[in-house]
Amino acid sequence: MYILFIILSIVISLSIFLFKKKNVTTILSIVFLASLVIISSYAYLNINKTDNIFFKYDSLGVLLSFVLTILSIATFYFSRNYLKKIDYHSRNVPVYYAALIMLITALMTAYFSNNIAVLWVSIEATSLFVTILIFFERSKVAPEASWKYLFVSSIGIALAFIGILLLSIAGSNDGVTDLSFDTLRNVVGNIDTLWLKISVLLIITGFSVKLSVFPLYTVAVDAKTIAPSPINALMSTVLVNAGFVAIFRTFTVIAHTEIIAWTQNVLFVVGLSSIFIVSIQLFRVKRLKRTFAFSTMEHMGIVALGLAVGGIGYYAVILHIVLHSFVKAGLFYQINRIHTTFKSKWIDDFSGYFKINPLGGITMLVGFISVTAIPPSGLFVSEFLIFKALFLGHRYLIAIVAFILLTVIIYILGKIFLGILYGNVPDKIETYKPNYLEHFLQLSFFGLVIYLVINPPAFFVDLINNAISILN
C-alpha cells in the first residue's frame, strides 16, 4: 500500500515536471493532496500494522502524518498565492511543485519508515529536494544558502550514516541483516556500550542538521532565511519533525540499555547549548525569517531537554512538537504577507504593520503570543510540562538556566515583534485589503494550538500516549 503511494507521488511529480502545464499541475497537486489524506487516514485505520517490513504505521508516525497532511494542504494553498506574482514558465514553477511533492513524500516516508536505513535514505532525500526549493527564489544569496545547506547536511547525514553502520554491527549479529527498529531494540543490548555511545553520538550529531539544533543548526537557519515562506513553513515544522522522528526512534532503540543516562546528558548539552546560542544570536538578527528560524531552534532545544529528562517530558515533547508545527507554519504564512506589504526582508524596514493591516496585526500578535509560549498559547502548557519534568528529575540548575535564557529570548522577540507591529507607518506603503481566508487559516492554526491543550480530543491523547508507551 505505502509503496503504491510512493510510486504514485513520484509519477505525479515527474509528470508535473515534464508537462509544465498549469492546469495539469493544479489537478495533479489536488490528486496528490487527496492521496496524502487517504494514506494518512489509512495509516490511522490500521495503526501499529507493518507494511512490507520497511514501513510501520505507529502512533508517532500517524500523528505527524496528520500534521504533515494539514500543513501540506495549507502550504499548497499559500504556495499558489505566493507563486501568483511569478510568471509560470520563466521561473519553472513546475520544478517547485515537483520538488515540493517529492519533499512531502520523503517526509511521509521518514515518518512511517520502520527501518533505520529507510529512514536515513528518506531523510537524505528530503535534503535533496529541500535544496532545490531553497534555491527557487534565485536571490543573490540563494546559491550560498542552498550550497551550504546541501553540503553540511550531507556531511551530517554521512556522520549519521556512520552511526547507523555501527548500529548495524548489532543488526548483523547472529545473521539478521535487517535494521528494523524492532530488531535493533532486541539486539542492541548485546553491543559493546562504547560502540553504542559512538553511534548514538554520531547519529545525534548528524541528524541535528535536520532537527536544527546544536551543533549543525547553522545551515538550517541560513536555509530558512532564504527559502520561500511557504517552504519555510514546511522546513521549520514537518522537516524538523522528521529530524525529531529520527532522533526519537534512535532514542527508543537505546531507551532500555545502560547508556540511556549518558544519552540523556548528551541531549541536555545539545538542548541547553541550542537555547543559549539562540538567546545570543538573536541579538544580531537582521532578517525577519531568521528570527523565526532561530525561534524554531529554541523550541527544538526545549524539545531536546524534554526528551532528555523523560517522565512526563516525553508526553510534553510530542505535544510540543505538534503544537510548534502549527504555530510556526501560521507565522511563516503571515511573514510572506509582511514581506510583500513592505517589499523588504529586513526587520528595520518594518513598522506600523498594525495600522497598515489590522487583521494581519492581530494575527502577528497572536502568533507572537503563541510562539513565545505566553499563555493562552498551548506551547506554554507543553513547555510548562517539560519544566515540571525537569524539576521532577531534579535538574533544577538546567531548568533555571533555561528559564533565564528563555526570558532573554522573549525579550528580543518582543522587541522585534513590537517594532514590526507598532510605530509610524513608513512612507509609500498602501494599506492592504486583507485576504480573509489567509488570515482565517493562520488564526485557526493558532486557535487549534490553544484548543489542543484546553480540550485535547481523545484520539490525540491516545496517539501521544501510544507513541511514548515504548519508552516507559
Place this chain on the structure above:
Amino acid sequence: MISLLLILVSALFFVGIITKIKAKIAARKMPSILQPIYDVIRLFKKGAIYSSTTSLIFKIAPIVYFSSVLLAVFFIPFGGEAGLLSFHGDFVFFAYLLAIGKFMMIIAAMDTGSGFEGMGANREALYSMLVEPAFFILTASVALFTNNISFHELFAHFHIGSNLSYAISIASIYVLVYIAMVENSRMPVDDPKTHLELTMVHEVMVLDNSGFDLALIHIATWLKFAIYGSLISDFIIKSTWNLYEQIAVYLGVQIAFACLVGILEAFNARNKMNKNPQWIIVLSALAVVVFLTTLIITQKIILN
C-alpha cells in the same frame, strides 16, 4: 464636660499670659492679659478681603482648621473623667483631626499663589510631618504602660499602682512641651513676632486671611495651646484626687505651661530654618527613649 470648659477658659488667657511674661522679662510695659481677646473681638467686627487668586479652598480652610481644633478639644480627658468623645484609639483620630486642619491651611496658603505663603506652607507641612511620630511614640509608651488605648483610660490608669509612672511623666512632659511648641509654631522653630516673611512659618501662611477667618485662626491657636497644656496636666493629675484638687492643679499647670512658653520664647533664639528638621527629629528620639524606659519599667527589658 468639665475638661471642655476648663480648656476653653484657659485658652482665653493663655496667649495673654505668654505675652505678659515675655514683656516682663524684656522689661517692657505689659499689655493687658485680655489683649488677645480684644484683638479677636475687633477682628470679628471687621469685614474681609479675599485675594482674587484664591478659590473656594481659601474660604473653607480656616473654618475646617478651627473646627478640627475645636473638635480635638472634645477628646481631651480631665483627670479621671473622659472627654466628650472618647473611644479606643481616639488619640489616633485626634492626631489625624489636627492633620486635616493643617492640610487645609496649607493648601489655603498655596491657594493665594504667593511665594511667601508657599514658604510657610511647605515648612508647616514638613515640620508637622516630622513631629507626628514623636506624638505617636509618646502615646504608645503610655499605652504600653497602662495597656489602654484611649486618652481617658490612658490617664485614668496612668498613676494607679507604682510611682514609677512619674519617671515617664517627666520625660513625656518634656517632649510634649516641645511638641506643643512645634505644633503651635513658636520658638525655637518659629518666631511669631518676627517681621521678616522669609523667616516665618505660621504667620506667613495667614498673611491673606482677614476678619472672621483670621479671628478663627487666632482662637484655634489658643485652643491648641490649651489642649497641650491640659494633656500635660493629665500627666500629673492623679485620677484618685478629688475634683477641686484636680481643677486647682490643672489651672496651675496651664499657667505654669504658659509661663514656661513665655520664658522659652524670651530666652531662646529661633533656630536657623534648615536646622529645624533635625531639631524636631530629636523629639522623636527623645520619645523613643521614653518608650524604652517604659519597656524597662514594664520589665520587658530585664536589667540587673
Place this chain on the structure above:
Amino acid sequence: MTYLFIIIYAISLIYFAFEERAKKFVWLLVIQGLILFGMAFFSLKEIEFFDFIFILTETVVVKSIVVPWFLNRVRRHNGLKRVYEPSMPIFYSVIIVMLGLIISFVLSNTILDNKLHTQFFTVAFASIIYGLYFIIIHKNIFSHVVGYLIIENGIFMLSLAVGSTIPLLINLAVLLDVVMGILVLGIFMNRVGDTFQTDEVNQLTELKD
C-alpha cells in the same frame, strides 16, 4: 592482500595532506576508488554476481571514473589550477594526518569483535576524520567536495568492515550518498562559480547576521 590496499590507502591520505594541486586531488580520488574496489573484491567471500556488479559500479565506475571526470569538468569550468593555501600549513597537516593514522590504528586494535574486519577500521576512521579536517582547513569549495568524498570513502570502508554480508540497504545508501553528493554539489559549484565569479568559500559569507 587487503593489508596492501590498506597501506596504499593510508599513503594516499598522506598525499592528500601533502598535495596542493586540484588535479592531483582528482587523481588521488581515482586511486582511492580503485583501492576500494580491490578491498571489496578481496575481502568479500562467497561473492555473488549481483553484488560483484554492484560493487564494481560503486567503486570503479562511480568513484574512480564518473566522479573524477565530473570534478575535472568543474575544475576546468572554474579555471582552478592550484588550490589556495589551506589555513593550516601543509607541514602540520602532514603531521596531523600521521597522528590520525596512528590513533585510528591503535583504536582499531582495541576493538575485540570477532565478526568485524577490524583491519578496515584502521584507515576508515582515519579517512573520515581526515576528511572533516580537510574540509575545515580548506577555504575552497572544490577541496570541500574532495574532503566530502574522502569521508564517503571512509564510510564505504566502514560498511565493508561490517562484515561479509553487507545489508543491501547500506550499499544503496552509499550509492545514493555518492550520486547525490557529486551531482548536486557539482551543479551548485558551477552555479556558485557563476554567481560569485570565484570559488573562495569566504565569498560565501553573506549569511551571517
Place this chain on the structure above:
Amino acid sequence: MTIIILQIIIILTIVLFILPKQHQNNISLLLQLGIIGITSFWAIKAFTTSNILEFPFINLLGHSVSIKIDKLSAFFIFVINLTSLTGLIYAKGYLKPYLQKKNATEIAFHYFNFLWLHISMLLVVMIRDALAFLIVWEIMSLVSFFLVIFESEKKETVKIGLKYLIQMHIGVVFLMIAFIIACVQTGAAFSFDGLSIYFASHNPFPIFLLFFIGFGIKAGFIPLHSWLPHAHPAAPSHVSGVMSGVMIKMGIYGILRVLSYIHEDLFGIGVFILVISLVSGIIGVSLAIVQHDVKKLLAYHSIENIGIIGIGIGLGVIGLAENMPVLAVLGFGGGILHILNHSLFKSLLFYTAGSVYKQTHTRNIEQLGGLIKKMPKTALFFLLGALAISGLPPFNGFVSEFLIYSGMFKSLHAGSLLTDIVLLFSFSGLAIIGGLAIFCFTKVFSIVFLGTGRSDKTKNVTEVEPVMIIPDFIIGFFILLIGMGSFLIVQPLMNVVAIFTENASILSEMTSVLNKISLSSGIFILIIGIIWLLRAWQQKRHQVLENSTWGCGYTGANPALHQYTATSYADNFVQLSSKVTNVKKEFQEFDVDEIFPKERSFETHSSDVFEDNLVTKPTNETISFLEKIAVFQTGKIQDYLLYALVFVIVISLLTYFNLL
C-alpha cells in the same frame, strides 16, 4: 447555568472586532455589566453561605478546572468589579480624542483587552488550580501590557510596555517554580490547595519567598517595583486607574492566598513582609514627593499604599505567629480594608489626573496651576481623593489605617519585647508615611489646581464632559460611605479575616469604636456647617472686598512669577531625603560681575536608586555582554563543521573521563 452565561459572554468579547468605533464602548459596557452581574451574584452567595462556592469552569489538558469562591475571592470580586466598571465608563470620555487617530480594530482591541483584564482578574481570584491560575495570571499581564502600549505611536511607550511584559514574565516564572517545587516535593495536587500539605511538613519560608517575589513584582513592593512608575504614566488614565486600583492588588491577593495555607513558623515571614512594606511605604512616598509627572507621582503612591497594606498583613501574620489575636485580626482587617480603600481613591485620583491631562495635554505639574477655577468638579474630586489617600478623617483611608493603628496599640502591652520593637517601628513608620503623604498631596493639589497657571497650557481649559465625572461620583460616594459609615463594613470584613484567624469576632468589638468615629466625623462636619453659616451671617453685615494677593507691597507683576513651584515646595524635603531620592539640580551659577542676570533655567531630575542599581544597570550590562559573544553565525562552512567536530570531541572526552 450562570457559568454558561459567563462563558458565552467571554466568547462574545470577540464581537467587538466587527463593531464600528462608536458602539464599541457601549457594547463592552453591556458585556461588562453581564460579567459584573454574574460574579457579584456569586460573591454575594459566597458571603451569605458559610461554605465555599465551587463549580466546574473549563477543561485543561482533559481534566476539568473548577471555580472556587471563598470569602476572600468574593471580597476581591467586589473590588475588581467596582473599579473596572468605573474605568470603562471613564474610558468612553477619555478615548474620544483617539477615535479619529486610531482605526476600528485598534480601538476594538483596546476594549477587548480591557474586558479581558477584568475577566482575567476575576479568574485569578476564583481559580485554585495552579496551571490554570498561572495561565490566567499571565493573560492578565499580557492584556494589561497591550493596554499599556495603547499609545503605541510613541516608541518610548512600547519600550516601557516591553519592560513591563518581561518583568511580569519573570514574576510568573517565580510563581511557576514555587508551585512546581512545592507540589513536586509532596506529590500533592497541583493547585493552591496542594500547598497546605507542603507547608504542613516543610519550612515555609523558602517557598513563600519565591511566591512573594512572584506576586511582589505585580504588587510593586520595593525593590520589585521598577515597572510600576513607568507603566502607569505610559498607560491611558482609565487603564492606569484600573491597574493601580486593582491589578496590583492581585499580587496582594496571591500573597494572602498563600499565607492562608501557612500555619507554622510565621514570625519570620511576618517580619519579612513588614520590613519590605515599611521600606516600600516610606521610600515610595519619598520618591513620589520629588516627581513632576503627576501620574508617575500617583504610581509611586501606589507603591506607598501597597506598603501600608503590607504593613497591615505583616502585623497580622506576626499576630498569628505570636498568637496575639487582636493584632492578627486588626492587622489583617486593616490591610484588607485598605485594599478596597486604595482601589477607590487611587482610581479616583488617576481618573481626575487623566481628565487634567486630557484637557491640558501635559502631565508635568510645573506647567499647571489654577485649574480649580476652570475644572471645579475635577478639582474637588481630586481633593477628595487626596484627603482620602492621606488617611485623613472623615474619609475611608483613615478607617483602614485606624484599624491597623489600634491593632498595634492594643497589642503593645501584651507583646514580647521583640514584638514591641517591631510595633514601634511600624507605627512610627506609618505615622511618617501619613505625614509624607500629606506633604505630597498638599503639594500636588495646590500646584495643579490652586494659585495661578504656570504656562499657556492652562489657558482656555474647560471642565471635562459629564461622562468622565460619573465615575468620580460613584467612587466618591463609596469613599464617603466607608469613611462616615465605617461600622457597615465590619461584618463583611470579619468574614474575610476569618479565613486567616479563627477569632475574627474581635472585629465586632470595633463596631462601637467605629460608631464613635462616625459620630465624631458627623460632629466635625456639623461644626464646619455651623461656623460656615456664622461667617455668612457675619459677612453679610460687613463688606467683603476682593483684591490681589499681598505681595509685600509689590503688585506689579503677575503673582505666578513668584508663586511657589512643585520643586521649591519639595525642596526642604529633598534636602532631608537626598540619599534616597538623589535629586540632581541643573542650573547655572551667577557670575561675579553679572549685575543684571540674564534669564536662567532651573531643572531638577530625580532618579530611583533601587531601579538604577537593581534593574537597569544589571540588565543593560548582561544584554551588552550577550551581544558581544554572539559570534557563532560566522557564515563559514569550515566553522560550522568545526562545531560538529568540537562537539563530538568534547562529548567523547567527557565520556572518557566519565563526566557524562
